[in-house]
Amino acid sequence: MPKTNRSPGTGRIAQQFEILRSQGKKALVTFVTAGDPGLNYTVPAMHSLVAGGANLLELGIPFSDPEAEGPAIQAANERALANGMTLAKVLDMVAEFRQTDLATPVILMGYLNSVLAMADFPQRASQAGVDGLIMVNLPLEEGAELQQALRAVNIDVIWLVAPTTSDERARDVVSNASGFLYYVSLKGTTGSGSLPVDEVTERTAYLRTLTDVPLCVGFGIKDAETARAVSAHADGVVVGSALVQLMAQSADVASATERLRTATAAIRQGIDA
Amino acid sequence: MAEPTVEPVLSEVYDQPTQGGRFGQFGGRFVAETLTHALDGLAELYAELKDDPDFKKELHEDLAHFVGRPTPLYLAERLTASLGGASIYLKREDLNHTGAHKVCNTIGQALLAKRMGKPRVIAETGAGQHGVATATVAARLGLSCDVYMGEEDVHRQSLNVYRMKLMGANVIPVTSGSKTLKDAMNEAMRDWVTHVDDTHYIIGTVAGPHPYPMLVRDFASIIGQEARAQMLQQVGRLPDVVVACVGGGSNAMGIFHPFIDDAGVALVGVEAGGHGLHTGAHAAPLNDGKVGVLHGNRSYLMSDDDGQVLETHSVSAGLDYPGVGPEHAYLKDIGRATYAAATDDDAMAAFRMLNRQEGILPALETSHALAWVVENAPKMPGQTILVNLSGRGDKDILTVADIDGITL
Numbered sequence: 207m208p209k210t211n212r213s214p215g216t217g218r219i220a221q222q223f224e225i226l227r228s229q230g231k232k233a234l235v236t237f238v239t240a241g242d243p244g245l246n247y248t249v250p251a252m253h254s255l256v257a258g259g260a261n262l263l264e265l266g267i268p269f270s271d272p273e274a275e276g277p278a279i280q281a282a283n284e285r286a287l288a289n290g291m292t293l294a295k296v297l298d299m300v301a302e303f304r305q306t307d308l309a310t311p312v313i314l315m316g317y318l319n320s321v322l323a324m325a326d327f328p329q330r331a332s333q334a335g336v337d338g339l340i341m342v343n344l345p346l347e348e349g350a351e352l353q354q355a356l357r358a359v360n361i362d363v364i365w366l367v368a369p370t371t372s373d374e375r376a377r378d379v380v381s382n383a384s385g386f387l388y389y390v391s392l393k394g395t396t397g398s399g400s401l402p403v404d405e406v407t408e409r410t411a412y413l414r415t416l417t418d419v420p421l422c423v424g425f426g427i428k429d430a431e432t433a434r435a436v437s438a439h440a441d442g443v444v445v446g447s448a449l450v451q452l453m454a455q456s457a458d459v460a461s462a463t464e465r466l467r468t469a470t471a472a473i474r475q476g477i478d479a
Numbered sequence: 480m481a482e483p484t485v486e487p488v489l490s491e492v493y494d495q496p497t498q499g500g501r502f503g504q505f506g507g508r509f510v511a512e513t514l515t516h517a518l519d520g521l522a523e524l525y526a527e528l529k530d531d532p533d534f535k536k537e538l539h540e541d542l543a544h545f546v547g548r549p550t551p552l553y554l555a556e557r558l559t560a561s562l563g564g565a566s567i568y569l570k571r572e573d574l575n576h577t578g579a580h581k582v583c584n585t586i587g588q589a590l591l592a593k594r595m596g597k598p599r600v601i602a603e604t605g606a607g608q609h610g611v612a613t614a615t616v617a618a619r620l621g622l623s624c625d626v627y628m629g630e631e632d633v634h635r636q637s638l639n640v641y642r643m644k645l646m647g648a649n650v651i652p653v654t655s656g657s658k659t660l661k662d663a664m665n666e667a668m669r670d671w672v673t674h675v676d677d678t679h680y681i682i683g684t685v686a687g688p689h690p691y692p693m694l695v696r697d698f699a700s701i702i703g704q705e706a707r708a709q710m711l712q713q714v715g716r717l718p719d720v721v722v723a724c725v726g727g728g729s730n731a732m733g734i735f736h737p738f739i740d741d742a743g744v745a746l747v748g749v750e751a752g753g754h755g756l757h758t759g760a761h762a763a764p765l766n767d768g769k770v771g772v773l774h775g776n777r778s779y780l781m782s783d784d785d786g787q788v789l790e791t792h793s794v795s796a797g798l799d800y801p802g803v804g805p806e807h808a809y810l811k812d813i814g815r816a817t818y819a820a821a822t823d824d825d826a827m828a829a830f831r832m833l834n835r836q837e838g839i840l841p842a843l844e845t846s847h848a849l850a851w852v853v854e855n856a857p858k859m860p861g862q863t864i865l866v867n868l869s870g871r872g873d874k875d876i877l878t879v880a881d882i883d884g885i886t887l
Contacts, residue, residue, distance in 0.1 A: 269786070269787065270656065270787040270788040271656065271661060271662075271665050271773060271774075271788050272665075273511075273664075273665040273668045273669060273774070274511045274668075274669070274672060275669075276669075280655055284655070284656075287787065292785040293785055293786070294785075317772075318509060318772045319771045319772045319773060319780070319782060319786040319788070320785065320786040320787075321786070322770075322771060322772060322786060323771070323782070323784060323785055323786030324786075342511055343509045343510055343511060343772070343775070344509060345508065345509070345510065345511075345512055345515050347499060347507075347508065348507055348508065348509055365512075366511070366512040367512065368511070368512040368513035368515075368516075369513070370512075370513050370514075370515075370516040370517070370675060371512060371513075371515070371516065372516060375515070375516075390511075390512065390513060393513055393672060393673055393674075393675055393676070394672060394673040395669045395672060395673065398673065399673070
């Protein structure tokens with residue numbers, strides 16, 4: 207099986223993985239929900255995640271029916287919506303972040319109905335400085351049109367591969383990959399269960415035979431230890447629910463950003479060790 | 480029962496969905512990647528079994544001896560006389576075991592689960608009828624069963640909750656979001672994505688990702704197949720109009736589907752108008768929604784300008800859902816079916832009329848279809864209306880007593 211060799215992209219995602227590869231480092235990808243726990247938390251949180259050692263930022267688009275999320279991110283979605291969050295406000299936050307950070311890729315993650323409701327989403331997202339999009343409920347078969355529209359404005363659609371994805375299907379997904387591939391480490395919702403490291407190792411090794419596109423692993427990675435175990439077999443790891451919980455438990459923006467920075471640095475150390 | 484003797488009159492025979500579970504622009508499969516494998520497997524198994532003589536025989540025997548089919552077609556004489564217009568025939572789905580049409584689908588899907596060797600089934604439920612129907616077949620086949628139900632529905636349908644428990648099912652109250660049917664469905668999806676290896680998710684309506692809208696429709700279509708043959712046998716002609724209530728739309732698809740190629744038969748779905756379409760407090764996405772994606776399919780959906788799904792209102796828990804099956808969206812757009820709405824008050828009035836004039840307590844869901852009949856039958860002298868009396872109202876007695884200010 208010949209590998210799919212992607213010409214290196216010119217966007218921030220490709221550049222970031224290029225830099226990390228040249229330094230022999232793995233990517234730390236962090237997730238927080240936009241507008242949670244308060245509207246004024248998100249942009250400072252993004253900067254402190256970068257300060258703590260995050261290389262790519264995922265920002266959740268709050269949605270009323272987040273059917274693939276575990277309790278932590280469900281609660282974050284409800285809080286954010288109660289704060290009046292909308293997709294337009296998510297884009298404003300990205301634009302504000304971009305005023306002082308032009309290097310760190312920002313990837314929006316959410317559910318298709320949010321994006322469908324904004325007719326000119328590709329243009330507006332591109333103008334705000336968005337680099338990638340992960341749609342939890344958009345499998346490859348349904349996503350060709352959106353991927354094409356976003357490719358025209360240099361936004362990568364990032365496909366997910368699950369433990370249940372067959373080899374044949376994985377080849378289809380891989381051949382349409384852009385940005386990076388997101389391997390879902392467990393059968394379950396975000397932040398749930400215990401990580402089956404052996405299975406992750408086996409599946410990521412198989413995916414590696416198919417493609418040179420960067421491979422990140424997420425769902426169920428909570429701390430430095432699990433991050434280290436998984437990053438050995440991938441180009442990066444995604445941490446979400448643990449950070450979301452940390453923010454929810456913080457008294458104010460200052461303490462939330464400080465705790466985020468510390469937690470991110472600890473996970474960074476685990477990966478680099 | 481007599482075989483239908485009327486040939487389809489349309490030049491093209493209706494054959495939906497197309498590849499990938501599409502009904503025109505509607506339907507499809509919008510789910511987390513983890514579930515695509517299970518959905519492929521389910522679609523393949525169903526394709527193998529749907530025309531398999533052994534499977535059909537097993538299904539038929541269960542429907543005959545466990546459920547009690549065929550259900551009668553009944554001329555509602557006093558109601559017909561009092562409305563003074565069209566003749567009104569009721570397809571008595573309230574007489575199914577467990578009290579509604581839902582069991583036809585759960586029997587079919589439980590047999591599929593058995594073939595797949597899955598020892599556990601899960602379901603979402605609103606009014607509790609689908610939950611009861613799932614708990615029933617799980618008990619009969621010895622499957623373990625968890626039913627997700629919005630916390631608000633757990634309170635307003637306490638009788639059905641207890642029925643499920645009596646049959647050994649575990650009822651899990653859902654406290655997220657609006658605490659109703661849509662949130663129960665979210666929670667069932669989360670369960671399924673976690674336990675996909677040993678669990679079959681019995682979706683209770685013609686929604687969800689492909690192949691569910693097709694699968695549930697096919698199992699529910701026994702309603703229309705029987706009713707069509709019974710009309711020909713008992714009345715000697717097909718009805719002028721077929722009417723059914725629409726929440727997700729399984730009872731309506733079940734009775735509509737065998738009539739789709741009969742161009743002379745009008746198909747009317749009745750959504751929950753709640754406090755009135757103009758108030759926004761309703762559950763009528765085909766009347767007042769926009770195209771969107773929720774729970775695995777593209778269809779009409781009640782959502783705001785930001786794509787957030789809106790909370791709905793209906794007196795009937797089973798219609799209190801912001802989406803609708805994708806095939807209904809398609810039938811609306813091609814003009815083959817029309818969709819009206821009945822308010823809570825109109826449904827309650829129709830409920831009481833059937834109580835007093837026919838000695839039947841219909842489900843509050845079904846009462847929405849009857850409200851359309853009460854309004855329109857007087858304008859249709861000489862015509863015939865076939866109503867899907869989709870369920871019985873025993874489960875709603877506490878709700879009705881509450882409206883009457885009575886504590887039982």
